[in-house]
Amino acid sequence: MPATPELDRLLGIMARLRDPQQGCPWDLQQDFASIAPYTIEEAYEVADAIDRGDLDDLKDELGDLLLQVVFHAQMAQEQGAFGFADVARAISDKMERRHPHVFAQVQVNGAEDVNSNWEAIKRAERAAKGHTDTSALAGISRGLPEWQRAVKLQARAARVGFDWPGPAPVMDKVREELDEVAAEFARGPVEENHARLEEELGDLLFVCANLARHARVDVGAALRQANQKFERRFRAMEAQAHAAGQTMAALDLDAQEALWQQAKADEPKP
Helix, strand or coil, rough: CCCCCCHHHHHHHHHHCCCCCCCCCCHHCCHHHHHHHHHHHHHHHHHHHHHCCCCHHHHHHHHHHHHHHHHHHHHHHHCCCCCCCHHHHHHHHHHHHCHHHHHHHCCCHHHHHHHHHHHHHHHHHHHHCCCCCCCCCCCCCCCCCCCHHHHHHHHHHCCCCCCCCCCHHHHHHHHHHHHHHHHHCCCCCHHHHHHHHHHHHHHHHHHHHHHHHHHCCCHHHHHHCCCCCCCCHHHHHHHHHHHCCCCCCHHHHHHHHHHHHHHHCCCCCC
8 A cells, every 4th residue: 555654654653652672561551452442432532523523623533543543453463463554455445345336337326326235245245254144134233332233223124124114103112111111110219120220221212212313313413412512501500600609519409400491591592
């Protein structure tokens, strides 16, 4: 693959950090498993920068994410498994293979055809590797965040017709699952009914993810916005309490609720 001074420098830095004699003690202690959480975290940092529309931050976060790829590739190279060039070559081969309408002579009619071809090529790739699972759900990674895996499971099932016809019956199902959660709370102390509550709450969250899919809303983006909204309003509450010479912890729930409503009212209207 074509080399660039910047990429060569980064690869050299990582090799130096992992040098057994002169490297960094922390970097030398790491393995694939210990670095994996950082890789996931950096991917979310990229998404956060995109949400905020901060291109300078996005540049930095993409660099942090690239470092994770370089780190994993360096550790694999030390084991004689593969190196960074192999990673780049593999993804280049895959992208060309999965875009025959761009790199070959296959004709497509819009994005739906592209998606259908993509899935067919993925199935062929799994078969070529000896994977015998022919389920419509085959190949969905168990390493995904569970909300994302839920949506993928539902979308795959929908391709073979197993889906609600629209959002209305999904909302009915949300209400049904919420009633079942309420019934479990009513059974007795949470500590004594934890397993059933976990199951019913899981069902509720699964159906909520399905509702988001029907709305064509990304669950992760929706949750990020909800988190940002909560944090913004809570910080405003803290500021109001501080301006009045009080602390949040010293206020009762009614007083805190009043601050929350004020924080909501003070927000600019969309």
